[in-house]
Amino acid sequence: MPRKRVKKSDRSNISEFHIREAIKAVLSNRLSQYKAAQEYQVKRQTIQSQIKKLLQHKTKEELLQDWEDSGNESDDNITFPNKYTSRQVFNCRQEDELVKYIKTCSNLNYGLTYHQIRTLAYHYAKVIKDIKIPTNWDADKVADFAASEVTNRPIDEQDSSVSKSLFSATTPLPSTSTTRPSTPPPLLTEIRPYPTATLAPKKRNTQKSKSSVYTDTPELAKIQDLEEEKKRRGSVKKQNR
Known part of the structure; x- marks a missing residue:
């Protein structure tokens, strides 16, 4: 079985729900960054950097209004779960x-x-x-x-x-x-469409088996002649007795 490296750190396992709620609490002036970091168990630097990224695209009022209207707490410009996957190509x-x-x-x-x-x-x-x-x-x-x-x-x-x-x-x-x-x-x-299987060509066995003798007309005639010859000889022996 091949080796698989076990991660020693869990720094990338950041709860997106806690980050989102902490950002909402700070933007709505309900909590400060320090209080939000303590309540949601998120580093203050993380909250600060995420807020800075969000405010580069929209204002605070627009973000709060969008979250309240649509219920979509994520921003279209945030593609990946956290900053540790910032160089990731696919989401x-x-x-x-x-x-x-x-x-x-x-x-x-x-x-x-x-x-x-x-x-x-x-x-x-x-x-x-x-x-x-x-x-x-x-x-x-x-x-x-x-x-x-x-x-x-x-x-x-x-x-x-x-x-x-x-x-x-x-x-x-x-x-x-x-x-x-x-x-x-x-x-x-x-x-790339799914691969499809093609039917394999049917290869008939050309080698004659024993059963093919009875379906071959020339061989069948010979067998019938031999059977008639056996019957004739048998009848001759009976007459001689």
């Missing part, structure tokens, strides 16, 4: 699409190789709008899509069933991110 929903496609191909007994997965991820990134692609991806025409993106995401067996439509644009996919993109991600089946 959580897009990674789920890739993982489900790979598992579906495996269930169809047409598993993809590691190079095919990287090539698929590269073409998938090219058709997604507003995504930053590293320069080495365009140079190599493949994505640096590590295996950890696949192995670190458990997928329910019922959800990965080939009998279900996994890539329906109307069905929301599970995601750990709070982002709600305005447009659904493109379908991977449009980039």
Whole structure:
């Protein structure tokens, strides 16, 4: 069994709900940054940096009004769960699409190789709008899509069933991110359709078996002549007795 590195730190496991509630409390002047950090168990620097990012796109009044009207506590410009994935190319929903496609191909007994997965991820990134692609991806025409993106995401067996439509644009996919993109991600089946099996050519056995003798007209005539000869000899022996 291959080794799998166990993380020694949990600094990336930040509760998005606590961060969101802390930011709302600070922007609504209900709590200070220090009080919000103590109440929601989030570092004050994290709250401060997230508020600074939000205020670069909208004012405080616009953010509070949007949250109150739509109930969407996330901002369209925040794509990833936390700052430790700031250099991540695919968000959580897009990674789920890739993982489900790979598992579906495996269930169809047409598993993809590691190079095919990287090539698929590269073409998938090219058709997604507003995504930053590293320069080495365009140079190599493949994505640096590590295996950890696949192995670190458990997928329910019922959800990965080939009998279900996994890539329906109307069905929301599970995601750990709070982002709600305005447009659904493109379908991977449009980039690389599922492989289909072709019927194997039927090879007839040309070797004659014993049963083929009785269906062959020349051989059948010989057998009938031999049987008649045996009957004739038998009748002659009886007469001689």
